[in-house]
Amino acid sequence: MHLILLLSVVAIASLGLASSQDRLDCEYSCGNVSITYPFGSREGCYYSPDFLITCDQSSAGEPIPFFKDNSSNVVITNMNTSKGEMEIQMFVASDCYNSSGRAKRLTASLSLMDFRISTKNRFIAIGWDTQAFIAGALGNDIITTGCTSICDDTTHITNGSCSGVGCCEIAVPKGMSTFAMSIGSSNNHTKILEFNPCSYAFLVEEGKYDFSSHDLLDFQSDQKMRMVLDWAIGNDTCDTVNKEADNFLCKSNSTCDQNYTGPGYRCRCLDGYKGNPYTKVGCKNIDECEDKNHGCTHKCIDKEGYYECKCRKGYSGDGKIGGSGCRANRSLLTIIAICTSAAAIFLLVSVTWLYFGIKKHRLIILREKFFKQNGGIMLQQRISGDGGSHDQAKVFTIEELKKATNNYDESRIIGKGGYGTVYKGVLSDNRIVAIKKSKLPEQSESQIEQFINEVVILSQINHRNVVKLIGCCLETEVPLLVYEFIPNGTLSDHIHNESKSLAITWDIRLRIATETAEALSYLHSAASVPIIHRDIKPMNILLDDNYVAKVADFGASRLIPMDQIELATIVQGTLGYLDPEYMHTSQLTDKSDVYSFGVVLTELFTGREALSFARPEEERNLAMYFLSSLKEGRLFQILDEHLQLNEVPSEIVQVSRLAERCLKVRGDERPTMKEVAMELERILASVIHKHLWVQGTSNEEEAEYLLREPNEEYEYTNGANTSSSTFDSMSKQTILPIASGR
Template identity: 45%
Template sequence: MEMMGLILLLVAIAATAGEAQLSLHPGCPHKCGSVDIPYPFGVGRHCSLNAFFNLACNGTTLHYPGSNIQILNISIDGQMDISMYVSRICYNKSGAVDLDLSFSSLKIPAFPVSSSANKFVSVGCDTYGYLNSFQDGQNYSTGCLSRCNRRPPPAENTGEPCSGIGCCQVDVPHRMRNITFESYSFQNHTNVWAFNNCSYAFVAKKGSFEFSPSYLERLPFNESRLVLDWSVVDDDARQEATAPSPPKSVCNPNAISQNSATGFGYRCLCKPGYHGNPYHPDGCQDVNECDQPNDCDIKAHAQCNNFDGGHNCSCLPGYKGDGRVDGTRCTLETPFHSNPNLLSLIIALGVCATLLVGFTLVSMLCWAHKQRTQKLIRERNFERNGGNVLLQRLSQQQGYADRTKIYNQVELQNATDNFDEDRILGRGGQGTVYKGILPDNTPVAIKKSRVGGDPRQIKDFINEVVVLSQINHRNVVKLLGCCLETEVPLLVYEFVDNGTLLDHINPSKNEFFISWETRLRIAAETAEAISYLHSAASIPIIHRDIKSTNILLDHNHRAKVSDFGASRLVPLDETQAATVVQGTLGYLDPEYLLTGQLNEKSDVYSFGVVLVELLTGNKAVEFNRPEQPNLAMSFVSSIKEDRLWEILDRQLLDQKKNAAQLKEVAFLARRCIRINGEERPTMKEVAMELEGLIAMERHPWMKGRDAMAEETEYLLVHVPDEYGAAGTSNSSGYDTMQKQMAFEIEDGR
């Protein structure tokens, strides 16, 4: 009999040998030092789910096999804390490298760095750091810089957060894996060596790092704590969140699988009514709600009954009701014969109940009919407003459709006081814009089309949603969502609270003077946004209606490009598109007007007109202007006749230090509004040139700046341009230096 039992045991072991994922070795450790090791992680080949979850323990510390990456904590909710070396580079007083540990890398391809739980940090007064990642065959980078030219006073900065003075921090991009980070110095710390001789860069878990000015002398740690997002992936470790539902065999029978929010693989979650480790075969156990506070009225003749995954309440014998605190509870049953009038009372109550049920039924039928009618109206409006076409267009833009929220009619009516006239922010060719306040007190701008059902306006509406759904730029107004079930379609944008650019440069609308520095920055931000549309968007976008009323300003006078109703998506293999001419008088590209061929240079022309408005303080078209109603033509004539200073805004000319920059921007605007589109610069070139002008003024540490400005002024005044007017061309040396400067500053940022 003992031999027969042994044989049966061996057969059972052989039958379960292939079920490695559902069986655990009895000798697997559950802890390494002070760190718990939850399954699917394990130390040893038979203790983990697969190779991605196999760890090593040297007795006191938990780490990845073959690496020195120490694991500090593993959460069953999908996050892992690890220790990572700080990137640092230090210099001696002469500017030579004293210590070079400027490169740090994290090679764990299975798990991405958490974008929600980490920050990338650079510390130093002459410092910039990079965070790099390789994903889907491409390299990605981000970073930040911090500068300061003196030791911050301890009394003022004690406990001050990392805000840019000696320390900067940025968010970690989504889905970064195989990361490296590097620290650098602009000038080898020679200007700040007395109190800061090192540059540092590292990824830190939110809340684990608090900056102190004393860290500029020496960072008191060599490693930082960062967080990884972990999930179960297929054998090739590349399962995406958009893949079909993951296999259920890995999860406990009482658990469900859910695609990971990081886009890699999936996670297991215990079903409601169960708790424990959803990955372990014995993990998800029933929660006995009867041993915990519940909704059963135990103090009033009720009892709790537990079952797998839930519970119910019942009354003790002799009592009736559902036994719940928030229900009918339990009341004593009374037999009919103990009360002669009880039966009559029950009959009367029955008749009343029947009448009440009948009335309720009729009311419900009327309510259902009304609801069905309203539903049909909403569906009809959805179809008439191009809802199906919009959903089809959005589905073709993979990854962007989730950014657009669909609001219902009641939400937006409440937000605008039923579209009250006092809430109107402005009216335009595409419709009326209202200010709204959402239930969470978030201010928004709600755009309402003029006429519902107009095929042309519906096409513009769909186009604007599709274009804005793929744009994510700080200088472009963000689309929050739309509403299609109303009579006319509605778009919901972020609220920009300081009006349009034209409101601020037109003396008749704004009594406060905007300085040249602010105007130049607004021009640079607008140029960068348009350059992003042309060059960085997944499908290039031509705005087709760039003008000063479509450039909004926030309370800090930061530019936001808006109104994409006329925009066009132009595939990368198309250099231009034949369209019906559309735009605004005064900003419309003459070449596009004549040929009907739309390309990126059409936006360059319109932006050039905006530059002229910033320089002159005049509107693009003024029919009461005596010499020339069209501002662009008047500006070109003034340059040809060497009358540039006569047309510029007099308030700008009062500041003599702006003369060189005014002339540079004036001739940049002239190049943008050339009749021949091929002779115009690209928006990327325009943005770089404007950033270069700002950088020349912003960084006093650049040597020889004053001498260079004097030489530049001389060249601007004495070198004739292609039209024969004095001062209309830049020297090649200045242009080269300027572009180099723009490159260096952008790279450091």
């Protein structure tokens, strides 16, 4: 017996298989979970320490496999080598209150190395008064998303649906390697302590949790939720990994999976093989002929990695069902066609000409299809019907914009984000423009007329503090939008960049706030069809070389019919700037912009970001922290140190009180943008007056700079037959930072 075992080991070693991938002393299961390489439960059996699986043999019943996180043991319930997936049990985060306040809080987090959070999971929160967030690492960036669940009773709850009433859920961003869940409450559960005063949040594989109203009353927080992790080998992709290195795992009968986009790489068995592609002998030949449905009409012959079909004697062909099959042999007359060189060249030229001609024709047809699909004919009719005004939107061709951007060269990129990419372009008349290529799904037919209406109206807006829409290109699947170019970056860059923030003094910041308020007041009140921006934030306020504010990015804007004061919409915006009343009711009004502008005002004199999970919990939400600081008389302590103030000027106190009014929870208690603009104009005028009297004539240039006319004349030229129907040119965009329900 010992001799047989010794000979077996020698034979394996002679074949070069005595590596960690094929050791005989490795454990290949723990309980009912299979452990396959690159995973292993002891030293020498796994690829790297990140793939170490510990088998708890001491547990009652079946042994339990787990791997170690930074702070806990993560139980594994299933592993799939061919798909690169692992199913684990994940903890539930909870936040409980009693009549005295928070009573108990449990957090849930996970820190991974070679594993990623699969997009098959959903982030779910349940509770009567719950705000749940998940923050995670995506490469070198930290991203945050979340959802809100609010419920007064169980009357409107739908079992099995996480729509935001009692339960909310969102998709998980792709590629997160580390995450932490946090939960909060707007009212500390004070209104619903008689029910379940707790909120819960967890990650779970889609389809593995069904919400029930019973969970609001008696949810077991100690239960574990099944979630899925993706895994891969190392950090190199298939294109960058050294395939000749000894530690490259895709050996014989396997290959690097090009369909996996990393980070890291995965192996898969070649066609005709199956098994574990991470071991030297893991991928074994599939005997297709054992399957009765092999597809051969007569005889199936298995080969290494493939199979062949043979016809019976006297027949020929590929022998496959669905192919040429097997047919009787016939005596064939050998016919040799001798073609001249000229004929061959003529045929080649004819085929080439035909190929490129058909390709060009198809391209023209495709452009015409996109042009019509995006409402090009309708836009041309609108421009023609309005007399072809100089201020009307221009319809550019795809060639014009390719030439303007040097065929969208990467050196022309001036901005990139979730909505798309912005390029700097130079038109044929030497105008410098910004060209936006959006990442949007295909428009539905019902949105085409609305998109065209908004393009026509926005192109006619001629306000010194609104970025002008010059035109669009409709010959691509998603329309390209062309805007005037603003050279000095965003307000956010200047507030939060230490080297730039010193240059924008309080006087300049006050003027920027005033100009922004005037632009929003114009959009709300002076435009023929009122426009609600819906995403006011420093990132969407551009500055020119003279620090003149330009409101930009109307991708989420909505136009409100004249006979309506509010509009039901899907909640969109940026976390930290969203109107809480809008989040709760989904009713969009012009007061939603007022709230967002109030947050911008607060950023201007504090220099802090609207939302930051790097700050202490009570300071994370700037609006709430500002209101509490103002109430407690701590305004000076939160002012931006780059303003270099020894005391709080009266105008900052006035602006802070205005911001306080803008940040009222109830929209009807907030001022209108027109009232806000008038108040800021008054404050700015007092600052200018103070400069003129205090500084005298020695600083006339600075006074003149501040005296730039905030109410400079502007035009609003509305074309004939402009529809007042509600529309949204970028309605296909979806804002991810927060969602009301699913």
